[in-house]
Amino acid sequence: MxxxxxxxxxxxxxxxxxxxxxxxxxxxxxxxxxxxxxxxxxxxxxxxxxxxxxxxxxxxxxxxxxxxxxxxxxxxxLDGNPILTGKTALEKAMVHMMQKRAESELIDAIGIYFHHATPGLGEALQPYKHPEWEGRTYWGEMHREKALAGMHYFDSVLRKQPYIAGDFFSMADATVLGGLLFAFYAQIPVPSALTALLEWKERVDQLPAVIQASA
Incomplete structure (x- = not known):
């Protein structure tokens, strides 16, 4: 592969x-x-x-x-033993629900802010990001606020359970982790009051899979 x-x-x-x-x-x-x-x-x-x-x-x-x-x-x-997408019907439903929220409320919102309200990745990509659209900066800033609201939401989730979709690390956690990496690049810090989200980040950063993937 x-x-x-x-x-x-x-x-x-x-x-x-x-x-x-x-x-x-x-x-x-x-x-x-x-x-x-x-x-x-x-x-x-x-x-x-x-x-x-x-x-x-x-x-x-x-x-x-x-x-x-x-x-x-x-x-x-692939091996018949899913560990990230859920084994039971309920686990699968919860993972996919939280996966969708992690995308729409965090990582996608940060992406829109990054590409429409900041210089993004530079000049080569600007033609693909509608630079002529007068409202693009406002559109981007609006999604920055959406991303912050998403952080608050996931903080509230993590105050009730150890991982984004429940009791086990799933692809929804990987998506939120990617979202926070994107937030770092876009200079959107996680508010210090969101202690559950920050503690979760410290914890998952120490998971072997995350350490290997980030190496």
Missing amino acids: KIHDIPGFPNPLRVRVVLAAKGLLDKVDFVPVDLPGAEHKRPPFLAINPTGTVPVLELDDGTYISECTAITEYLDN
């Missing part, structure tokens, strides 16, 4: 955590994609993923799987 991505970025981190948790980090080849140079927005890359996003999983038979959730589902269920 191959993973088309760039190390140290939020969404690639999500999948690298999954690979580490499943003991697959040394079973894949990583193909670097130049995001600052907008390689993912050009025809050769769009031929494998029309949405122009990373990461992309390439299977040995030539199949390409994009979207972090889809990649996680495939990798987690």
Whole structure:
């Protein structure tokens, strides 16, 4: 298998955590994609993923799987022993519910702020981020506030349970972790009052899968 991505970025981190948790980090080849140079927005890359996003999983038979959730589902269920996406019907429902919230309320909101209200990754990507739109800075700032609200929400969740979707580390945790990495790049600090979220971050940063994925 191959993973088309760039190390140290939020969404690639999500999948690298999954690979580490499943003991697959040394079973894949990583193909670097130049995001600052907008390689993912050009025809050769769009031929494998029309949405122009990373990461992309390439299977040995030539199949390409994009979207972090889809990649996680495939990798987690490859050996018939899912540990990140839930085993029971209730676990699966909770993981997918919180996964969706982690995307819409945190990582996606930060992405919109980063790309529309800051210089983002630089000039090469600006043509793809609607720089002519007069309202883009307001749109970005609005999503910064949404991201902060998302942080408050997940803090409230973590005051009641150890992980985002319940009692075990799941792909929803990996998504929130990626969101907080994105927040760091976008200079959106986690408010100090959100002690449950900050304590969770310290705890998951010490998980072997996260350490391996971040190396």
